[in-house]
Amino acid sequence: MSPSSSGPGGKRPTLADVAERAGVSVALASIVMRGTKGAGAATRERVLGAAREIGYRPDARARLLRSSRSRLLGVQFGLQEPFHADLVEGLYAAAEPAGYQLALSAVAPSRGEQLAVEALLADRCEALILLGPRVPAARLAEVAAQVPVVSVARRLRPPVAGVDVVRTADGEGARQAVDHLVALGHRDVAHIDGGRAPGAADRRRGYRTAMNRHGLGDRGRVLPGGPTEEDGAAAARVLLDADTRPTAVLAFNDRCATGVLDIFLRARVSVPGDVSVVGFDDSRLSRLAHIDLTTVGQDIPRLAGEAVGRALARLEGDAASGGGASEGAGPGEGAGPGEETVIAPHLVVRGTTAAPAGG
Amino acid sequence: MSPSSSGPGGKRPTLADVAERAGVSVALASIVMRGTKGAGAATRERVLGAAREIGYRPDARARLLRSSRSRLLGVQFGLQEPFHADLVEGLYAAAEPAGYQLALSAVAPSRGEQLAVEALLADRCEALILLGPRVPAARLAEVAAQVPVVSVARRLRPPVAGVDVVRTADGEGARQAVDHLVALGHRDVAHIDGGRAPGAADRRRGYRTAMNRHGLGDRGRVLPGGPTEEDGAAAARVLLDADTRPTAVLAFNDRCATGVLDIFLRARVSVPGDVSVVGFDDSRLSRLAHIDLTTVGQDIPRLAGEAVGRALARLEGDAASGGGASEGAGPGEGAGPGEETVIAPHLVVRGTTAAPAGG
DNA sequence: CTCCGGGACTAGAACGTTCTAGCGACGCGA
DNA sequence: TCGCGTCGCTAGAACGTTCTAGTCCCGGAG
Structure with missing residues (x-):
């Protein structure tokens, strides 16, 4: 009854088994399984039925092996x-x-x-x-x-x-965040960056140019950070110890921002009362009700x-070019x-x- | 020079190409590539060299297709x-x-x-x-x-x-957590459970029996929770509003515990000063310096x-049984x-x- | 009646491996 | 000298698909 109780050898059923059971050739069985045209309605039904009965499952690897794609x-x-x-x-x-x-x-x-x-x-x-x-x-x-x-x-x-x-557009994202903060009235906006993480350089640059455009270039501050909660926490501790605290912080990403939030919370620094915090990514994390993080969303x-x-x-x-008439000289010819x-x-x-x- | 600048057709090199270049049969090339014995040292060297030169890479799918394993x-x-x-x-x-x-x-x-x-x-x-x-x-x-x-x-x-x-051993883990808390002097230990998540039932049960064993069965409390930060946060809010607060909380897992910590922090409930919190999993999260969560580690x-x-x-x-002398009657014979x-x-x-x- | 087109179907060759035979040569003990 | 095992190697058949090139049959146009 059960699909698996078929062969004694325990071998998994193949297209040949389906074909045999349906009384057709392997090629036709293949046609039916692929849904291509070239098979009669009645046969199609019969093959499909046979496949279902013996629990046939196409072998992805064999399939890929044959077709060049x-x-x-x-x-x-x-x-x-x-x-x-x-x-x-x-x-x-x-x-x-x-x-x-x-x-x-x-x-x-x-x-x-x-x-x-x-x-x-x-x-x-x-x-x-x-x-x-x-x-x-x-x-x-x-x-x-x-x-x-x-x-x-x-x-x-x-x-x-x-x-x-x-x-x-990482730079643009940073700009949006800075614009938002400045529009709220912030002037001391710090950035905790992502170090060497992908995108970090652009966000850093975007932050700097946005600050300059608002005439706040001299009040800007970039703190070395990174992509993890730990990095954000470390940078937040530095901010707490600093002589002057910024009124807003743009973190490299949401994880980093979470670390910042946590440290601020522990230090009784109210967010957003004392300091505003913006993240980056709009990850699931930032959407959690108790975090509720303002963030730059990536689509x-x-x-x-x-x-x-x-x-x-x-x-x-690649498929279209095919034969390749161009006698490319340099390396990376096809690419x-x-x-x-x-x-x-x-x-x-x-x-x-x-x-x-x-x- | 570069491995890829080989065939004009842009086809990826095959074992046959390697064999031809090394002047051996395909079978022997296969032997060398697999590292099986059966090839002379000199030939081995030659084949390997040829493979390297044309940038040969074995096709995992074809390989799997042939060998039954x-x-x-x-x-x-x-x-x-x-x-x-x-x-x-x-x-x-x-x-x-x-x-x-x-x-x-x-x-x-x-x-x-x-x-x-x-x-x-x-x-x-x-x-x-x-x-x-x-x-x-x-x-x-x-x-x-x-x-x-x-x-x-x-x-x-x-x-x-x-x-x-x-x-x-989820139950055992919950027991260890409760024992630890009781040894510290806690008597009112609450558990935020995992709902229908895998392992939740066992942890709940383990918590209950441990509390009973310490004669604290009547002071125990199980709050409905779940596996996410959100679930932990919600349960924590319930605890804050309750008439009597526990002095310790065992959360279903670390994510859940993180949600609890966050809500407590916001409510100015000191951890571990006012309430102790224990997680489960020993995930990377719990190890972060600013979280520093006591937790039940899974190995x-x-x-x-x-x-x-x-x-x-x-x-x-399966491989050993092979031919199958036993004339298994019921379904699921091989399993x-x-x-x-x-x-x-x-x-x-x-x-x-x-x-x-x-x- | 013949011929042609086309739909339903089939045989057999790929695809890139691994595996099973088996072949020749060489060394060694009898 | 003759077996005989072992080493290095090769030819060819799998593996489970898809693709190419048919074959067969039927209906309709000439």
Whole structure:
């Protein structure tokens, strides 16, 4: 009765089994399973029925092996990055309607990016989507020579051939945050930066130019920070000990901002009463009722959608060019120059910002 | 020069290309690439050199297709679960030395467990490791009829044939936490539970029996909670409004505890001065300096190791039985009864617990 | 009646590996 | 000298699909 109680050998059923049971050829069974046209209605029904009865399940690997296209997108992501988790979810949503599958490869302290990428390449992924890659650009170029690569959130300058970049306009996001704070009346706005994290340089720069534009360049302050709660907490402690405290803080991201909030809370510094705090990412964290963080939202569905889109564009471009009439001289012949897609962020105002006390 | 600038067709190099370049047969090239014995030292060198020169990379799918063993373990995990992220890292570490690869399939709001498992099965995984699965036991049984399944952190009673369980002794962990608090002098210890989350029932029970054993059964209190910060925060608000506040709180997990800490902090309830708080998991979160949470640690490397171990045991057991002399009558013939591996937790004392004020 | 088009279906060759035979040569004990 | 095992190697058949090139049959146009 149960689908599994079929073969004595315990072998998983194959297309040949289905075909035999339905009394057709393997090729026709394949046609039916794929939903292609070329089979009669009655036969179709019969094959489908047979497949269901013996619990047939197509073998993805054999399928991919035969067809030159694997329709597989490799995704490298950081296990400990909540933001990456959100992006991966978006990628699933974007890839599926295009008929592509995702192959996930995690990066963790004990599992470097090199290893993660090797695994994806061995799996015959047609393109790679790397979330916030940290490896040197030269390494990315090497990989891109073999397969199209999309770098999400990590900017590359100069551009690398074969590597497209999809990122949020980090500078613009920082500007929006500063504008919001200044509009509330703040003049002493500090920035806790992200160190060497992807996007940190742009946010830092965006903060600086925004402050200058408001004529507050000399009151600006950048504190060394980082992407984790710990980094935010450390920077917050520095602020508490400083001679003059800012009335508002723009943190590198939400995790960093959370660390800041926690330290302020412990020090009885009221938020937003004494100090306003702004994060970056609009992660699930910031939406929690008790955190209720004002933050710069990254458009995760669009980031994911564009990442998949860039990858597909490369793939179909490759397919179209084909024979290659151009006798390209230099290296990276097949890979076009890296393009950059920049997506606008939007400020999400919540409960951690208000007019300064001294107004 | 560069590995990729080889074939004009842009096709990725195959074993046949390597063999041709090295002037040997495909079979021998295969032998060398696998590192099996059966090739001379000089030839080995030559083949390896050829492979390096043309940038050969074995095709994992073709390899798996041919050998009946896929040496692939499917892992289903929750994208938004930090605890799962830690487990996955442990699984990588455990699977690699055993010569197994991991295939990751994420569960997210928009991607159910059913879908995640289908993908893994289509990938020909030899066994499935499910992290905190939420699907009904009947569904697990269906899957287990096709392939060995290990459920991590989710207990199954009665046991399901073909599904092994690897979990922490949740009840024991709760006991340790209560013992610790009582030893510090607490008598009013409340528990914010995990609702229907995996492990929640055991922790609840463990808390109750521990309280009873200390003769504090009537002073115990269980508040409905859940696995997220939000759940912890909500329960904490309830506690603040209550007529009598406990002097200590055992939260379902670290995320939940974090929500509690945050609400207490805002309400100027000092931790551990006024109230002690204990979490569960010993996640990265709890280790952050500014959180510094006392928590019940789950032994993640061992959980991961045992999960892989159980899966391999099933696989090798299957391989050993082979022909199947036993004329098994009932269903689930190949699948033995589900075994349970329970791993001891250990209390990690940090800064959120102390003797009660009035003590 | 013949011929052609097309729909339903099939045989067999890919795809890139691994595995099973087996082949020749060489060394060694009888 | 003759077996005989071992080493280095090769040819060819799997594995489970998809794709290419048909074959067969039927109906309608010429």
